[in-house]
Amino acid sequence: MTVLAWLIPCALALGGLGLAGFLWSLRSGQFEDLDGAGWRALDDTQPPHQD
Amino acid sequence: MAQAQTLATVMPPVTEHRSGSTSMPAWVVATLAIENMHCGGCMHAIERALIGVAGVQAARANLSAKRVAVTYDPGRVGPARLIDALDGAGFRAADMASAPAVQEADRDRDLLKRLAVAGFAAANIMLLSVSVWAGHGSDMDPSLAALFHWLSAVIALPAVGYSGMPFFKSAAAAVRGRRLNMDVPISLAITLATVMSLFQTLRGTDQVYFDAAVMLLFFLLIGRFLDSRLRTRAASVVQNLLSLKAGSATVLRNDGTSERLPAHALRPGWRFLVSAGERIAADGLVRTGTSDVDNSLITGESLPKLAGPGASVFSGTLNLSGPIEVEATATGDATLLAEIARLVQAAEQGRGRYVRLADRAARLYAPAVHILGLATFTGWMLSGAGWEAALTAAIAVLIITCPCALALAVPAVQVAAASRLFAKGIIVKAPDGLERLAETDAVVFDKTGTLTLGRPRLINGADIDDADLERAASLALSSQHPYSRAVVAAARLRHLRPRALDQVVETAGGGLSRETEAGPERLGSAAFTGMTDAGAATLWYRGAGSVAAAFRFEDKLRSDAAAVVAALTAAGYRVELLSGDREQAVAVAAAQAGIASWRSQHKPDAKIGRLLELAAQGRRTLMVGDGLNDAPALAQAHASLSTATAADISQTAADAIFQGEPLAAVIEILAVARRSRRLALQNFALAVAYNVMFVPLAMSGRVTPLIAALAMSTSSIAVTANAVRLKSARLGLRPLSRRSSSTRAPA
Numbered sequence: 022m023t024v025l026a027w028l029i030p031c032a033l034a035l036g037g038l039g040l041a042g043f044l045w046s047l048r049s050g051q052f053e054d055l056d057g058a059g060w061r062a063l064d065d066t067q068p069p070h071q072d
Numbered sequence: 073m074a075q076a077q078t079l080a081t082v083m084p085p086v087t088e089h090r091s092g093s094t095s096m097p098a099w100v101v102a103t104l105a106i107e108n109m110h111c112g113g114c115m116h117a118i119e120r121a122l123i124g125v126a127g128v129q130a131a132r133a134n135l136s137a138k139r140v141a142v143t144y145d146p147g148r149v150g151p152a153r154l155i156d157a158l159d160g161a162g163f164r165a166a167d168m169a170s171a172p173a174v175q176e177a178d179r180d181r182d183l184l185k186r187l188a189v190a191g192f193a194a195a196n197i198m199l200l201s202v203s204v205w206a207g208h209g210s211d212m213d214p215s216l217a218a219l220f221h222w223l224s225a226v227i228a229l230p231a232v233g234y235s236g237m238p239f240f241k242s243a244a245a246a247v248r249g250r251r252l253n254m255d256v257p258i259s260l261a262i263t264l265a266t267v268m269s270l271f272q273t274l275r276g277t278d279q280v281y282f283d284a285a286v287m288l289l290f291f292l293l294i295g296r297f298l299d300s301r302l303r304t305r306a307a308s309v310v311q312n313l314l315s316l317k318a319g320s321a322t323v324l325r326n327d328g329t330s331e332r333l334p335a336h337a338l339r340p341g342w343r344f345l346v347s348a349g350e351r352i353a354a355d356g357l358v359r360t361g362t363s364d365v366d367n368s369l370i371t372g373e374s375l376p377k378l379a380g381p382g383a384s385v386f387s388g389t390l391n392l393s394g395p396i397e398v399e400a401t402a403t404g405d406a407t408l409l410a411e412i413a414r415l416v417q418a419a420e421q422g423r424g425r426y427v428r429l430a431d432r433a434a435r436l437y438a439p440a441v442h443i444l445g446l447a448t449f450t451g452w453m454l455s456g457a458g459w460e461a462a463l464t465a466a467i468a469v470l471i472i473t474c475p476c477a478l479a480l481a482v483p484a485v486q487v488a489a490a491s492r493l494f495a496k497g498i499i500v501k502a503p504d505g506l507e508r509l510a511e512t513d514a515v516v517f518d519k520t521g522t523l524t525l526g527r528p529r530l531i532n533g534a535d536i537d538d539a540d541l542e543r544a545a546s547l548a549l550s551s552q553h554p555y556s557r558a559v560v561a562a563a564r565l566r567h568l569r570p571r572a573l574d575q576v577v578e579t580a581g582g583g584l585s586r587e588t589e590a591g592p593e594r595l596g597s598a599a600f601t602g603m604t605d606a607g608a609a610t611l612w613y614r615g616a617g618s619v620a621a622a623f624r625f626e627d628k629l630r631s632d633a634a635a636v637v638a639a640l641t642a643a644g645y646r647v648e649l650l651s652g653d654r655e656q657a658v659a660v661a662a663a664q665a666g667i668a669s670w671r672s673q674h675k676p677d678a679k680i681g682r683l684l685e686l687a688a689q690g691r692r693t694l695m696v697g698d699g700l701n702d703a704p705a706l707a708q709a710h711a712s713l714s715t716a717t718a719a720d721i722s723q724t725a726a727d728a729i730f731q732g733e734p735l736a737a738v739i740e741i742l743a744v745a746r747r748s749r750r751l752a753l754q755n756f757a758l759a760v761a762y763n764v765m766f767v768p769l770a771m772s773g774r775v776t777p778l779i780a781a782l783a784m785s786t787s788s789i790a791v792t793a794n795a796v797r798l799k800s801a802r803l804g805l806r807p808l809s810r811r812s813s814s815t816r817a818p819a
Contacts, residue, residue: 025216029200032199033227036192036195036196037192039192040188040189040191044185047181047184047185047188052184053134053137054133054134054135054136054137055136056135056136057112057115057133057136060111060112060113060115060135061112061115063112064112064116
């Protein structure tokens with residue numbers, strides 16, 4: 022049963038990674054514009070940027 | 073920062089403010105609402121236009137919200153210049169800073185975070201729980217089961233604390249106010265389950281229900297989030313609308329002086345000056361000056377309308393070509409713009425009849441839940457079962473009776489229906505619009521602009537001399553009616569110059585008239601102009617001195633009109649055509665569309681009369697109309713549908729509006745409305761059946777809290793999944809059932 026000492030932390034860590042990934046994507050605004058994101062994928066010009 | 077007076081004038085970059093400064097610019101982010109952003113191409117063009125402005129660092133358009141976030145250097149450029157640049161690219165924009173702030177988006181994100189945490193905890197605790205259950209039947213060491221319980225506790229406690237906060241807060245507020253809401257039993261069940269499980273974990277027994285508590289939270293949060301997102305969308309649309317109203321106005325005093333005041337300080341009766349390129353700050357009448365006004369915000373009509381003395385102008389519309397002096401008639405919250413904003417919000421947040429019913433049921437339900445829980449606990453205690461078994465049964469009852477399925481039953485269907493219709497260009501405005509649409513068994517069409525495209529063309533221009541056409545067009549300028557626009561278009565095509573006239577009176581269903589020194593001048597139907605109808609003309613112009621001129625028009629039927637009428641008739645709907653137009657034109661349109669029952673020369677009051685007649689025969693009528701003529705009829709019918717290009721009153725009077733050319737929207741909305749009604753009733757039945765089945769089981773102690781949580785979730789998911797079927801279902805218009813026609817009231 023020592024394998025549990027590995028498996029349980031692994032399961033928690035992977036789940037935690039997923040959670041952290043989701044919270045990160047939420048914070049970085051990836052769910053802000055679900056309609057526009059689809060169009061942006063088709064736009065093959067560089068994103069406009071000016072310094 | 074909404075300096076509307078500089079919208080169209082070029083504002084020079086204010087570089088002198090920063091002269092001598094070499095430090096990094098302090099970037100500022102402004103959010104602009106864009107009225108007409110529809111596709112990826114628009115997004116691209118908007119970003120390009122903004123990035124081309126000196127002083128702009130970045131621009132990111134948001135298609136869902138119809139907004140763009142611009143990062144710029146406030147020392148070099150201002151929002152007015154940005155709006156100007158967008159104007160040059162063909163986009164109408166407004167600064168969001170002048171709109172009331174809305175926190176909905178933050179609430180959405182907050183709920184989503186809590187949902188994610190609850191999901192994580194639920195997944196991991198279930199992993200541990202399933203192992204423990206499996207271990208019961210095999211060789212699992214009791215100490216290992218205890219370890220799993222402890223692990224569950226470590227995951228569950230922070231997750232319940234964090235994810236359950238919205239429910240706990242709401243419950244606490246309700247209890248403080250000496251009320252009960254559904255969050256009270258939910259909070260009670262979750263807290264009891266968690267505390268008891270912690271206690272049992274400390275004692276090392278098996279009655280541990282962290283899984284139930286966390287699963288329950290997870291599923292409840294899904295419902296909360298979906299509900300919240302719907303409201304956010306409504307608030308965001310309203311916010312965009314309100315940002316388009318002018319921030320300030322130049323008020324003219326009686327002594328000839330003028331003063332720049334914020335728009336909310338305006339009062340009815342005051343006069344204010346609107347320069348070219350400025351948004352009009354209040355609803356009012358033009359006193360002096362003539363200008364083109366872009367009314368698209370209010371009417372959806374993209375062509376500017378000429379507004380001369382006496383013409384009505386609306387708050388939020390854009391004065392394009394010349395300065396005008398306006399006398400305010402409605403200001404602030406009384407303006408049409410504010411009214412539209414309220415309607416949009418009310419429609420999306422509004423509660424239909426079934427939703428109100430579900431709400432009321434839920435309110436009556438909350439005390440019942442507590443009583444049932446308490447009864448279960450005391451019952452088991454009295455029978456000597458011990459407090460643990462009694463409490464476990466009570467928790468199961470609290471969870472089982474959570475009326476989530478009941479509360480979701482109807483909103484889930486409405487959301488699915490609204491999003492399906494929205495994708496097809498149909499917007500349901502009235503909260504109970506779908507429910508009323510589902511009950512209709514007759515469809516009454518208007519002709520011009522509804523059955524036809526509403527773009528009539530003058531076909532006998534050769535018979536009309538230039539002077540008559542020009543005078544008729546001058547009258548027609550002050551009307552939005554399709555025929556008026558066709559007259560103006562024909563005049564412009566012949567390079568005539570119609571002038572806007574003051575004191576033109578528009579009579580709905582009649583025409584336009586104006587008093588001149590030489591006598592009255594009229595443009596309108598034969599009856600209105602006092603002509604005997606020769607059967608060929610649609611409009612007559614009768615000037616003060618000149619002989620009458622007849623105008624004939626041709627207006628093409630919408631391409632699928634005949635097919636739609638055939639489908640409606642086949643499904644058992646009574647189809648009628650009511651038009652204000654003359655007999656011959658209506659007869660031709662009716663024949664082309666295949667409508668057997670038609671009436672011509674019906675003015676608004678006659679249309680209402682016919683609708684009342686149909687109602688007296690027990691018919692529930694759907695009125696499909698467009699334009700100023702139909703607003704009263706739309707309001708009178710059992711349900712109403714209007715084209716999106718209709719004049720403003722018509723838009724606000726209709727239950728739903730549709731965009732685009734195909735008339736098939738009528739079939740789609742009726743089919744969706746009827747299917748929604750069926751799904752809502754199915755969902756009600758599902759939710760009630762579930763409670764009737766599980767509550768007695770839970771009270772008798774045969775259901776553990778986890779089974780209760782699973783059953784509760786399954787019922788919620790079943791109800792939601794049933795609703796989601798609507799989104800992709802292939803819907804045709806089924807024949808009206810015999811039952812609905814036999815239950816009609818006798819005439």
